[in-house]
Amino acid sequence: xxRLLVKRGPEGYTPGQLAQKLDxxxxxxxxxxKELRHASLITVRRHGxxxxxxxxxxxxxxxxxxxxxxxxxxADADCATKCAIPTAVLAAPRRKRA
Numbered sequence: 001x002x003r004l005l006v007k008r009g010p011e012g013y014t015p016g017q018l019a020q021k022l023d024x025x026x027x028x029x030x031x032x033x034k035e036l037r038h039a040s041l042i043t044v045r046r047h048g049x050x051x052x053x054x055x056x057x058x059x060x061x062x063x064x065x066x067x068x069x070x071x072x073x074x075a076d077a078d079c080a081t082k083c084a085i086p087t088a089v090l091a092a093p094r095r096k097r098a
Contacts, residue, residue: 001018001022001024001029001032001033001036002036002041002042002055004018004021004022005018005036005042005053005054005055006055006057006060008054008055009054009055009057010054010055010057011052011054012045012052012053012054012055013052013053013054014050014051014052014053015029015030015033015051015053018033018053033053036053037053039059040056040059041055041056041059041060041063042054042055042056043055043056
């Protein structure tokens with residue numbers, strides 16, 4: 001679900017569109033949307049009577065940065081090649097924290 005929302009970008013999807021694309025039960029969809037919102041990884045906006053869910057790209061980027069920075073930090077051996085972090089992510093410029 002999250003990958004699909006990220007691919008869609010700021011335009012987002014309605015819950016009905018997500019349910020159709022993912023073929024999931026409404027209760028399952030609702031649970032995951034609630035948890036992603038609670039983690040601030042997605043946002044919701046109302047357009048008329050429709051709700052559109054889209055990724056919070058800033059929060060997502062912070063999460064990827066955190067995971068990248070902390071990959072293998074507790075490992076006994078060098079595991080950088082085993083982290084499976086795409087080269088594009090590692091090469092992406094990092095923002096300085098305020």
